[in-house]
Structures are given as C-alpha cells and as structure tokens.
Amino acid sequence: MTLLPSPQQLRYLIALAESRHFGRAAQACSVTQSTLSAGLLALERQLDTSILDRDAGRHVVFTPLGLELVERARTALSALEAVSEAVLAAREPMGGPLRMGVIPTIGPFLLPRLMPALRRAFPRLKLYLREDTTANLAARLNANRLDLLLLAVPCECPGAEAMPVARDAFVVALPPDHRLAGEEQISPAALSTERLLLLEDGHCLRDQALAVCGLLAGDGTGEQDGFAATSLHTLVQMVANGLGITLLPRLAVAAGIVEGTGLVLRPLAGAGAWRTLGLVWRQNAPRASDYRALGAHLVDTCREALQ
Structure with missing residues (x-):
C-alpha cells in the first residue's frame, strides 16, 4: 500500500517553495524550523526521491522533480480543502471565514460602505481582507491562499470565474x-x-x-x-x-x-x-453560490456609492 503524503507535509513543501527559506517557511506554517525540515525529509523518504538539491549549500534549490511535486501539491491541497469548503457551504451558507483580496484603488473607497451592509446581511460571515496589487492577489488566489478577489476585470487570473458588479467611469x-x-x-x-x-x-x-x-x-x-x-x-x-x-x-x-x-x-x-469592477474566484469553487450572493450585494453597494 502506497504511503501518501500528509496535508501538513504538502503545506511545508508549498511554503518552502514560496519563501525559499526554511525559517520563513516554518513561520508561515506556525511550526519550528526543525519540525518543517523533519517533515520534508520524511516526505523524501516516503517518496524515495530527492525534492531538494542538497549540493546547493545554504540556498534552497528544488530538483526538477521537486518543482513538479510542488505544483502537484498545490493541486492536491486545494482539492482537500475543497472538501471542507463544500461541507461548510452546505451547512452554513454565507457563514464562517472567507478570505478576500482587494486592490488599493477599490478597497479604501468601497469597503467602508460594503462592510456594514455585509455584517447586516450575513452576520455569521467572517470576512478577512488583504489589500495588494492585482498580480500578487492573483498569485494568492491560484495558490488557494485567498478565496476570491475584488478588482478590475478582466484580469490575468487563469482558471478563474469572474462576476462583473459595476462600471466605474x-x-x-x-x-x-x-x-x-x-x-x-x-x-x-x-x-x-x-x-x-x-x-x-x-x-x-x-x-x-x-x-x-x-x-x-x-x-x-x-x-x-x-x-x-x-x-x-x-x-x-x-x-x-x-x-x-x-x-x-x-x-x-x-x-x-x-x-x-x-x-x-x-x-x-x-x-x-x-473600468469594470468584479469578483473573481477559482472555477468550480464549492462556495461559488456564496460568492455570487456577495456579488449581488456588491452590485447594490456600488450603485449607491457611484451615485
């Protein structure tokens, strides 16, 4: 029977690939550096392959197969997290945590209107916000570190679904x-x-x-x-x-x-x-119905704001 990698090992692998630094990767995973290193070493032994180039000295260098495994780890972890998201969406529509990215030319001008409206409409929703540029937000969406984005569409977000909500002259x-x-x-x-x-x-x-x-x-x-x-x-x-x-x-x-x-x-x-403002999320996202419900409120909020 094949011994499969654990979700935590996949998180260690992805974090190291993103930070290229053991200390920062461990901090991102909320573990010690020795715990992260041991987890990755155990993963290499389980798979009987080298993920990291040990001859690269102090630099973090992935082998070609290691780089391929990072992308497969992202896909696998995203699929695992979708299982939990599907259960949450069915049990508590428009409730629980939701991670939204927003660009700086929208956030300060729309969120003061949007947030009170969302608290009234969806009191069980816990909306976590991250403000950044479009490219950085798209990368986080692709890496499953954000659930949806509020930005100008169309944008360079491969494999994503977009919902226009307003025209901003x-x-x-x-x-x-x-x-x-x-x-x-x-x-x-x-x-x-x-x-x-x-x-x-x-x-x-x-x-x-x-x-x-x-x-x-x-x-x-x-x-x-x-x-x-x-x-x-x-x-x-x-x-x-x-x-x-x-x-x-x-x-x-x-x-x-x-x-x-x-x-x-x-x-x-x-x-x-x-420019056209819109919401963007990964295709086939389990909580897509929640995102569309949020988009409907955005349509109303944008209409009021732009008047």
Whole structure:
C-alpha cells in the first residue's frame, strides 16, 4: 500500500517553495524550523526521491522533480480543502471565514460602505481582507491562499470565474487654472500633450489609464522625470501642487478623495472611458453560490456609492 503524503507535509513543501527559506517557511506554517525540515525529509523518504538539491549549500534549490511535486501539491491541497469548503457551504451558507483580496484603488473607497451592509446581511460571515496589487492577489488566489478577489476585470487570473458588479467611469482631475478646466468633458486625444501623472508600475489602474488614453509610457505621461505615485491620494496631492493632471475612478471621487483640494473634475469622453469592477474566484469553487450572493450585494453597494 502506497504511503501518501500528509496535508501538513504538502503545506511545508508549498511554503518552502514560496519563501525559499526554511525559517520563513516554518513561520508561515506556525511550526519550528526543525519540525518543517523533519517533515520534508520524511516526505523524501516516503517518496524515495530527492525534492531538494542538497549540493546547493545554504540556498534552497528544488530538483526538477521537486518543482513538479510542488505544483502537484498545490493541486492536491486545494482539492482537500475543497472538501471542507463544500461541507461548510452546505451547512452554513454565507457563514464562517472567507478570505478576500482587494486592490488599493477599490478597497479604501468601497469597503467602508460594503462592510456594514455585509455584517447586516450575513452576520455569521467572517470576512478577512488583504489589500495588494492585482498580480500578487492573483498569485494568492491560484495558490488557494485567498478565496476570491475584488478588482478590475478582466484580469490575468487563469482558471478563474469572474462576476462583473459595476462600471466605474474615469474622470480627469486638473488644477482650476488649467487650460482644459473650462471644457465640459475632455477627450483622450486632448491628454496626449499633457503631463499625465500615474500610479507606479504594478497597479492595474496605471495600465487602464494608459489604454483609455491610447498612450505609451514616456509619451507625455509624466514618466520622463521618473515620478509616479504609490496611491490615488498621492496622485491627487501632486495634481493639486500643479505637477500635472491625472485620471481618477469615479468611485474614489464619490468617496471624497478630492475634497478640500480645489481640483476641477471633468468627465473623460469617448467609448470605454471606464473600468469594470468584479469578483473573481477559482472555477468550480464549492462556495461559488456564496460568492455570487456577495456579488449581488456588491452590485447594490456600488450603485449607491457611484451615485
């Protein structure tokens, strides 16, 4: 009879692959480093193979077969966890823990409205939140470290299902003495010669803004001097100081991000001058019905917020 790896051994293997450091992997698994090392050594003996290259010195280097086993471990652990999730979903719909990732250009502006509504509608739900960039959240979803994501769709999330919940229009924010401040609406073409201030690389809103305006980095986007903002609040302050103009999602404007700055806001004209907000989860997730129920509340919350 084949001796199968334990779920804990699979967790050790995945944690080490992600951190490439025994100490950090042990910390992520809430065990001592010696316990994790012993568990992985036992796994190698059970499988009668080398998962780690022991000749690599102090560096954590996986053998080719070891790397393959990491991916298989992710699949196996995800399937095991789906068993428990299916039971929870049947026993307690919209209850228990749920791990949701959200991008920084949505979270601060929508969550203050969403969280009270969810507490009223689903008092048994324990929603744990993580704010990060789209790429990092997608990686965590794929690794089964998050259950669903709230971000701009479509996104690079292979093997995922998406539920659009709102259309979030872009508006142009500019100083009151700017030459375009008197326009009722501003076309993307009018921005081609302006210094368009953007978020730094890694934020999907940056790529969306460039796509909407038909611009490439370095062609009038304000990147020539190497400056980029880490948040929408920083962008607003840069525009208020006369450093350029920017695009803001209406969701942030409705939440009061420009209050007290004196900035002028004008709609961005043209087709596609918006982003689509949506929920994303792994295909065939046992709690998909819960995610859709949460999405229905998001539709209502977004509608109220964007008004």
